[in-house]
Amino acid sequence: MSNHSVADYDKELETLGQKIAEMGGLAEKMLSDAMDALVDFDTNLAQATINRDPRLDLLQRDIEENAILAIARRAPMALDLREIISAIRISGDLERIGDLAKNIAKRAIKISTDVRIPRAIIGLKSMHESAAILLKDVLDAYAQRDVERARSVWMFDAELDALEDSIFRDLLTFMMEDPRHISFCAHLLFCAKNIERIGDHATNIAETVVYLVTGESLPIDRPKGKTLLSDSPSTVE
Amino acid sequence: MSNHSVADYDKELETLGQKIAEMGGLAEKMLSDAMDALVDFDTNLAQATINRDPRLDLLQRDIEENAILAIARRAPMALDLREIISAIRISGDLERIGDLAKNIAKRAIKISTDVRIPRAIIGLKSMHESAAILLKDVLDAYAQRDVERARSVWMFDAELDALEDSIFRDLLTFMMEDPRHISFCAHLLFCAKNIERIGDHATNIAETVVYLVTGESLPIDRPKGKTLLSDSPSTVE
Numbered sequence: 001m002s003n004h005s006v007a008d009y010d011k012e013l014e015t016l017g018q019k020i021a022e023m024g025g026l027a028e029k030m031l032s033d034a035m036d037a038l039v040d041f042d043t044n045l046a047q048a049t050i051n052r053d054p055r056l057d058l059l060q061r062d063i064e065e066n067a068i069l070a071i072a073r074r075a076p077m078a079l080d081l082r083e084i085i086s087a088i089r090i091s092g093d094l095e096r097i098g099d100l101a102k103n104i105a106k107r108a109i110k111i112s113t114d115v116r117i118p119r120a121i122i123g124l125k126s127m128h129e130s131a132a133i134l135l136k137d138v139l140d141a142y143a144q145r146d147v148e149r150a151r152s153v154w155m156f157d158a159e160l161d162a163l164e165d166s167i168f169r170d171l172l173t174f175m176m177e178d179p180r181h182i183s184f185c186a187h188l189l190f191c192a193k194n195i196e197r198i199g200d201h202a203t204n205i206a207e208t209v210v211y212l213v214t215g216e217s218l219p220i221d222r223p224k225g226k227t228l229l230s231d232s233p234s235t236v237e
Numbered sequence: 238m239s240n241h242s243v244a245d246y247d248k249e250l251e252t253l254g255q256k257i258a259e260m261g262g263l264a265e266k267m268l269s270d271a272m273d274a275l276v277d278f279d280t281n282l283a284q285a286t287i288n289r290d291p292r293l294d295l296l297q298r299d300i301e302e303n304a305i306l307a308i309a310r311r312a313p314m315a316l317d318l319r320e321i322i323s324a325i326r327i328s329g330d331l332e333r334i335g336d337l338a339k340n341i342a343k344r345a346i347k348i349s350t351d352v353r354i355p356r357a358i359i360g361l362k363s364m365h366e367s368a369a370i371l372l373k374d375v376l377d378a379y380a381q382r383d384v385e386r387a388r389s390v391w392m393f394d395a396e397l398d399a400l401e402d403s404i405f406r407d408l409l410t411f412m413m414e415d416p417r418h419i420s421f422c423a424h425l426l427f428c429a430k431n432i433e434r435i436g437d438h439a440t441n442i443a444e445t446v447v448y449l450v451t452g453e454s455l456p457i458d459r460p461k462g463k464t465l466l467s468d469s470p471s472t473v474e
Contacts, residue, residue: 068308068318068322071305071308071309072308072309072312072313072314072318073312075309075310075312076309077309081305081309085305172419172420172423175412175416175419175423176416176419179412179413179416182409182412182413182419183409186409186412186423186426189423189426189427190426190430193427
């Protein structure tokens with residue numbers, strides 16, 4: 001086992017956990033604000049969302065550096081090591097969730113001057129509601145080290161992907177109806193993809209929670225997650 | 238400094254380097270095969286590309302686990318620590334490049350039955366040529382610890398993004414010309430985005446090479462890289 005003052009060490013882990021909690025709250029806020037900005041064509045809210053991203057990047061960099069130093073200094077074993085590795089992995093997923101939310105915000109600004117097709121945005125709202133629940137659940141699962149709750153996130157992600165599949169087809173239909181819808185809907189295609197990827201990162205985090213608590217290594221070929229990052233229904237149907 | 242047998246340690250680092258070299262070669266092969274499959278409507282080659290991905294995932298998992306263990310066991314400092322951290326980061330970027338190439342291959346299969354618009358694929362071919370050069374250059378820069386070459390990759394990535402911007406607009410134009418082009422071109426929109434993201438991961442690797450050799454921490458707000466992952470010209474113009 002590692003040779004350290006338990007008090008100091010616990011404090012280090014506690015600090016890592018606090019920073020991940022801050023990242024999680026920030027990522028959730030960025031996602032909901034980006035979607036509100038998209039739905040309400042609110043460019044000010046979109047810009048405010050974009051402005052939050054550097055803080056998320058800074059926190060991730062900080063978590064990664066401190067985690068690596070902790071491993072080098074403490075040579076932790078077993079659960080302690082998994083705690084630190086999990087902090088690195090989860091901060092990476094949360095940072096990318098922030099990037100994806102920021103991208104939705106940038107698109108909200110871009111399409112704010114396009115012809116509006118409110119019905120094209122309805123499906124994205126449902127996708128967002130599902131993704132927001134996934135994200136909240138997985139952050140709670142991490143905070144409570146709740147393996148069962150983490151596994152449920154994995155399952156729900158499949159619903160999010162099915163939803164994206166139908167939204168993808170709806171958006172293509174709107175494009176075919178009227179060429180003037182094409183640019184607007186093309187941006188929404190990417191927004192739907194971003195939300196699906198956010199669900200995928202939530203699934204990554206769920207897997208990390210399972211790894212953290214049980215020590216089980218993550219499967220290479222999982223039904224969700226990495227595969228979905230690149231192979232969502234919309235990409236293959 | 239770390240207290241280890243230099244010979245053993247060097248062997249560990251050498252093994253990490255060899256595995257990254259294998260990942261790099263595999264990622265390059267997947268990208269070129271995926272693009273050939275897309276251009277030639279070759280579904281067999283597309284499937285063969287998809288089948289290579291698990292090997293890339295396995296190598297990344299292996300590199301990450303061995304790197305973390307090396308840090309815990311050796312408590313390396315300075316350059317030794319940067320070598321190991323860089324291996325973790327680069328293997329993560331190469332694994333994602335493989336996912337993006339796999340996604341292009343999946344789309345090649347999907348659109349193989351659609352109405353073909355060869356002129357719509359020409360722009361993607363140029364994007365691929367640029368991305369393939371970026372990838373080769375950055376892998377060479379890593380192998381040779383060549384900071385200047387790494388910095389040049391960073392610069393070239395801007396050209397790739399400009400290219401994607403014009404391809405994005407061309408594809409929208411093809412969609413507007415004929416509704417029967419919409420599904421085909423929608424898949425190509427995502428292929429173009431995938432290639433742009435591959436260029437971005439090459440930029441991430443370039444930054445890791447600079448960090449590895451110079452010890453400079455990566456900038457939070459870089460002109461390329463993380464920003465491009467989410468904010469390519471096609472997403473904001």
